Amino acid sequence: MPFDRTQPISWENAVGDAAVMLDELQPNIVKAHTREFLTILFLKFNDPAGAKTFLKSLTQTPAAAPLLKSAKTHLQEVKAFKATGKKGTPYVGVGITSAGYALLQIPDPKVPPDLSFRTGMQNATLNDPAPAAWDPHLRGVIHAVVLVGDQMSGTRNKALTAVHHLIDAAHGVTILGKEKGHGLHNSNGDGIEHFGYVDGRSQPLFLTEEIDDERLTTDGTGNWDPAFGLDRVIVPDTAAPDPTRHFGSYFVFRKLEQNVKLFKKEEKALARRLHLKGDDAERAGAMLVGRFEDGTPLTAQFADGSHHPVPNDFDYDSDPNGAKCPFFAHIRKVNPRGSGGFEPVENERHHIMARRGQTYGVRTDQPNDGRIENKPSKDVGLLFMAFNADIAQQFEFAQSTWANNPGFPRVPPGAGAPGLDLVIGQSPTPRPDIHCPVAWGGSTISTTTATPQAVTMKGGEYFFMPSLAFLRSL
Secondary structure: OOOOOOOOOOOOOOHHHHHHHHHHHHOOOOOOOOOEEEEEEEEEEOOHHHOOOHHHHOOOOOOOOOOOOOOHHHHHHHHHHHHHHOOOEEEEEEEOOOOHHHHHHHHHHHHOOOOOOOOHHHHHOOOOHHHHHHHHEEEEEEEEEEEEEEOOHHHHHHHHHHHHHHHHHHOOOEEEEEEEEOOOOOOOOOOOOOOOOEEOOOEEEEEHHHHHHHHHHHHOOOOEEEEEEEOOOOOEOOOOOOOOOOOOOOOEEEEEEEEEHHHHHHHHHHHHHOOOHHHHHHHHHHHHEEOOOOOOOOOOOOOOOOOOOOOOOOOOOOOOOOOOOOOHHHHHHHOOOOOOOOHHHHHHOOOOEEEEEEEEEOOOOOOOOOOOOOOOOOEEEEEEEEEOOHHHHHHHHHHHHHHHOOOOOOOOOOOOOOOOOOOOOOOOOOOOOOOEEEEOOOOEEEEEEEOOOOEEEEEEEEEEEEHHHHHHOO
């Protein structure tokens, strides 16, 4: 029985092709998998037979509990944990690049067709640094990526050891390099990034069970609908035995290094220009991000509120002139919620992607301790990861047409231009100044020097996370 990919689905009531899809889909795609400790291995294959042996073994070894479980198994584990406290198994995920499919000798008509995927991140127009400046293991040809994570480091390590054994047993599989992610949290237990702000709250939801929870147990869904159709996150797996029932997703990886000291200095400088002192000074950072450190949206109130869960049911209808949340604020740039001025909200929603990022790097300070000189300037950041159905219309659009575009969103006549996204925006030339009004507490700045770039892209690539059916068929 075919299912409607334009709508969310109930995983508990899935039947027919929908049930097959969940049984053959990798975890972490339609619902994020808990992984406080994450290791990402970047692989190169030197032999097609060895590569196939390794990839296939992820679904078969050990036979009683293969390392690579299905989305359905993951969802069942989550339900069991909520009911009984029984912990689930570690997360293992695998993605293959366009070069990897070529090495595997998959016929071209069966290779995932997305053009951005086929040409690779190094050929994308994103204003990224030159590949020669990327981290060494992310510069050259990558054939595959394997992600191994769990809530505890011990169980992550056990699963990682098992993956290493499979790599050693296969012929011609080389580890080019690895990244290690560690979850970072505030006092409420919410995930934060290294600048100290709650991250990942405004995710699209694809399962009716999660949508109902959002509607009934958080701040609701009356202003912002988090429900998205499956066609925004999964696509047919063209190389699988049955692409009408076997699905995968395009996986974007980017390593983003954060200069926390520089960002915090700019927060303080903006506070001075707006004459914000004491507790009010925190508003300057909220202007750059669009939320206070605890996640309170600027459109909701004038100070943080220690909300838990973090609010997400908001839009910018009450703030058409950017008087509450500036047009350049990060969360307004990358999810305008109908306020972009160029497309209706339903079209804007087509560009939203499922983000699964995680922080990396070890901190010796407290992120929100109010100090600046003890903050790191390198070696910490975000392992940005996202699942897409269309890389060009989701990730690349959000980065290039929204974040990197000084003319987005459209502002009222005479208000100038909002400039780049002051967190992730990139420009091939010096970052343009902000020419739209920035106001708070009676102080207004019409033009302000652009925030120095505090996030540096250190490398990345596009992958396709295939169905389990494809991996078993190798």
